[in-house]
Amino acid sequence: MSSITLRGLTKRFGAVAAVQNLNLEIQEGELVTLLGPSGCGKTTTLRLIAGLEVPDAGEVLFSGRPVTALPPERRNVGIVFQSYALFPHMTVWQNVAFGLEMRRESARLIRDRVGAILDRVQLRGLGDRYPHQLSGGQQQRVALARALVMNPAVLLLDEPLANLDARLREDMRFYIRQLQREVGITTVYVTHDQAEAMVLADRIAIMRDGRLQQIGPPEEIYRRPSSAWVAEFVGLSNFIPGRVAGRENGLLVVRTAAGTFTCAGQAEAGADVLICVRPEALRFDDTYPNRLRGTVRERVYLGNLVDYRVEAPGGLQLRVQADPSWAVAPGGTVNLSFDPSAAWAVDAREG
């Protein structure tokens, strides 16, 4: 089990910098997801950790030991590829045993270890099948088994659930999370699916254009996004532009075109900010000190929620999501309010 340290990691492909000056610390045993849109550098980062790419600058350390110069076969990493990369010409058993054979382990040890891991992923009895004879979920588990049987220092997963249908994906998410907790292995998990990241991660590292935007536990990312972009990438968000007038009782006072509001945040007085309010934080009553009036323009029934578009003063187009029990009809005027501690101010300049 190793911790992973990335220091000043940079990788260019031609003129494009896929990863720029990345600094990241991953603790032993934790599961960090690299989350971001396509092209943000998350897969490249994973491949740099694996040794499948050589960085142009910076270093990779496992538990303080530099591994940057080591090829993949010497880093003791377990990789699960998006396509699983199961050897089509080998049976399940042979696939899982491959890494141990490369290490020249004894036949008995191989037999025991492969048997044990196949039991653990519930594939005992399928050892003689070829990959093309298995379902997607089964192939997924073979890929996991093959990586884990080596007792690697680090487990790397590159969008492993992308090829599964929605239902299976959800089941497999929990499965992977459970397995990782049982084994306790340091894991880096690449995904573009925000919901997946929230379910799996101890911490989420959000990347954009090769740079790290924010890293933290899912709740922190959601409630305290570091920028408007992060706020929009992880869930839906309303943004109310305004200027910070000062601080009061630990909260920011912000003057906006729709009124003066208080919210959490770290900006200075006089700064231009956007108050980030999640759709579910807006209520159709006067409960909270931050109040507005608006006109309901659209209403969409989603089953567990109802989604509204509300027009508010200052040209604000607000998105509200509420329990269906709030019977609000389109066209009417409504009162809205939101809890200051549930609102967060981010810098108005695009970071």
Next chain:
Amino acid sequence: MASTEGILRAGVRVAPRRGLPPWLLIAPTLLLLTVFFVVPYVNMVRMSLLVKPAIGAYEPEFTLANYARALLDPFHWRVMYRTFSLAGVTTALTLVVAYPVAYHLTYAPRRRQRWLLMLLISPLLVSLVVRGFAWMILLGRVGLVNLTVQRLTGHELVLIGTPAAIVIGLVHVYVPFMALAIAGALQNIPPELIQAARSLGASPWAAFRRVVWPLSLPGVQAGTLLVFVLAVSSYVIPILLGASNVLVMPMLIVQTLLDAFNWPLGSALSMVFFGLTAGVVAVYLRLLARGMPWTRA
């Protein structure tokens, strides 16, 4: 109601009655193949069973004498053996030479691949006679090889007229075929498989041996088969480079047909020889299939 539904279901894919029936597209080709390919071959089988008279090419009388002669004359067997062994050596050498080329081609960057393909394919479009001629120049008495050897060792090395010259010439002709067949299979191997093997501790050589090579076998199979069949039936190169010292089956068959004017025997020899070739191919395929169990499962 029914007609509307019918139209909607048929959609635009159905050709309206105005168009020509599709089978007209294939009719001329099938006609050509049947009359001028299938029939002549059937006729050749028939010819092999006819009698060869003293004058003329054949008589419409049935006999097995031609097959008897083809199969019982040890001379024929010697020539067949020589042909098969030349072809075998050629195929093996071609594989050894072509595999690295195919590997290099597959993993070359796109732009270079284009030029490499041009280099590889252009010899294919040059006539066999020209290529044989080129080797005649190189391997003959006034050829580069002999001159170089003379200058270095003082001895002569004239390869024209030896089986070695034929093998060199054939390998030269067939490397592009083999390389393209193998490269085709290599192209289909996802790079992640190699990366997975490396991440599991395989050195580059182990990754090649355990992953790339087995998965390239379909291409190797296609290539070796193609080259073997081509080598066995080659005529120009053996004649030009063997300089009448080396006799292979195609030469013997043509001689029998055109010089001796013995069509029945020539046909019988063709049937026997190429029948044997087909047999060898079948056995080879069976053996290879056993070495690739994952393709049957």
Next chain:
Amino acid sequence: MDARMTRRGTWLAILVTAVYVFLIAPMAIVVLAALNAGDYLAFPPQGLSLRWFIRAAHTEPFVRSFLFSLKLAAWVTVASTLLGTAAALYVVRHSARFRNLLRLAILAPLQLPAILTGIALLIFFLATGIGTRGMRALFIGHTLVSLPYVFLTVSAVLAGFDRSLEEAARSLGAGPFTTFRRVTLPLIKGGVISGALFAFITSFDQFPVSLLLVSVGNTTLPIQLFDYLRFSFDPAAAAVSTVSVLMSVAIVLIVDRLVGLQAVSWGAQ
């Protein structure tokens, strides 16, 4: 990836370069031999000159067979292109049940040794009285072995063809012929032309089939060259060969420009 891989890569590059030299050098030598100013076929050449090209151009058998080959190849190309394209269209689009069988049948002339086909055809033509005079027999024989190339290249292009383009045209009122002419044909043009070029060069360079089907006065260039080489060995033959090599190079460049060699090589697999 790492230093070790680069070293291996260099060894491979050296080995492969040697092979490419092995492949190309003989042709280069033929061209050099043709430019030899001297009297004999020697290497290295003693000065450069075009005299052997001029000599070859004045050698009647060469000129006659060259023109004959050109004419024959032209006819074969037309026939192969028409038949091969039509066959490809049928097999790719209309033949669900018999597709594999048809493919096998059309490609059979390539799978069976050409010399065997030549033998079978010769016996057939002579036995049926069609004979080998004129261009008839050669035309049929060449078409049999050239057609498959057109079939292969056009099939490859058709396999990647988006049918919805044709359907859109039909829904806009174009009949089947018009759709073919204005939508399909322009888009498969590349495959058709490269197939035609392969057919042309296959016919022009064809040997085994020609060997058995030529008759007196109607010889193709490769056969003529072959006969010449049995008895003489001089740069005139090299000059003729050089023309052939130049034609091939030109064709490769054209095909690459049209469809890209990668498409043709991998598509035909």
